[in-house]
Amino acid sequence: MDTADLILLVNCRAPFYPPSRRPARAKIVVIDDVPQRPHMAYQVHHADRHLEGGVAATLRELARRARDEGVASDDRVAPRREAQRARHASDAAALEDAEARAAEADGIDPIRVAVALRELLAAADPIVVDETITHSRFVKRHLPRSTPDSYFYVQGGLGQGIAVAMGVKLAAPDRPVVLTVGDGSFMYNPIVQSLDASRAYGIPLLIVIFNNREYLSMKMNHLRFYPEGAAVETGEFLGVDLAGQPELARFAEPFGMHAETVGHAGELVPALDRAMKSVRGGTTAIVNISVSR
Numbered sequence: 001m002d003t004a005d006l007i008l009l010v011n012c013r014a015p016f017y018p019p020s021r022r023p024a025r026a027k028i029v030v031i032d033d034v035p036q037r038p039h040m041a042y043q044v045h046h047a048d049r050h051l052e053g054g055v056a057a058t059l060r061e062l063a064r065r066a067r068d069e070g071v072a073s074d075d076r077v078a079p080r081r082e083a084q085r086a087r088h089a090s091d092a093a094a095l096e097d098a099e100a101r102a103a104e105a106d107g108i109d110p111i112r113v114a115v116a117l118r119e120l121l122a123a124a125d126p127i128v129v130d131e132t133i134t135h136s137r138f139v140k141r142h143l144p145r146s147t148p149d150s151y152f153y154v155q156g157g158l159g160q161g162i163a164v165a166m167g168v169k170l171a172a173p174d175r176p177v178v179l180t181v182g183d184g185s186f187m188y189n190p191i192v193q194s195l196d197a198s199r200a201y202g203i204p205l206l207i208v209i210f211n212n213r214e215y216l217s218m219k220m221n222h223l224r225f226y227p228e229g230a231a232v233e234t235g236e237f238l239g240v241d242l243a244g245q246p247e248l249a250r251f252a253e254p255f256g257m258h259a260e261t262v263g264h265a266g267e268l269v270p271a272l273d274r275a276m277k278s279v280r281g282g283t284t285a286i287v288n289i290s291v292s293r
Contacts, residue, residue, distance in 0.1 A: 114142035131161030159188030258285035
């Protein structure tokens with residue numbers, strides 16, 4: 001951001017975190033139907049200009065002006081396009097390499113779970129609701145969604161994932177909805193109430209738990225903010241270990257829902273396939289997968 005001359009914020013609610021993180025020199029232009037969201041109590045764009053109106057029409061007009069004024073001429077655009085193509089090819093190769101290594105790794109690599117979901121749901125146009133924390137980057141990169149309203153990251157604190165996923169399912173009843181969630185995040189949810197609502201109102205979900213048996217994000221915060229603290233010195237990270245957790249998939253059983261626990265890589269794809277068949281039949285399924293740390 002600090003090397004950019006111009007930044008276009010297109011239909012963007014909160015571009016900078018923390019809000020004080022303004023780019024060093026760029027002019028910032030906001031393009032939006034409603035640049036200042038009336039329902040947001042605090043919103044910082046650092047905007048130099050607001051282009052208020054239809055987003056698609058504004059972008060089309062900007063593209064036309066760029067062509068008319070020669071800004072988009074081939075001699076100026078082609079080098080950047082080629083650089084982006086090379087960057088994309090490098091990124092794609094890195095993804096393939098990561099997936100190949102995950103397939104050969106001991107245990108069940110989180111990337112392998114994301115790939116299995118991607119392949120299982122390739123023809124289904126699913127919606128992914130993500131409440132993983134340490135695994136969210138794997139979900140985003142290896143279970144990509146390219147159509148509008150196909151990926152939602154649960155914002156604002158843990159414990160909302162199942163409810164958000166049910167809301168998404170109510171809005172898109174004809175599409176499968178997958179909740180990816182960590183074991184710690186899952187236990188923050190009101191599990192009993194949520195599953196009861198899923199059954200009572202006929203809202204089937206595929207709930208996939210990336211279970212690493214610890215609050216890893218909490219441990220990472222210990223390491224990030226207190227690198228020489230007591231936890232690092234003693235090796236005792238309080239509130240992190242979840243090794244004694246109950247069998248999470250069994251929360252589905254009192255509600256007559258499909259439950260699977262996966263501990264070995266060979267079980268992964270068949271378990272997800274069975275769970276998805278249950279969801280297609282109208283019944284929520286929970287697949288609790290023991291992933292490598």
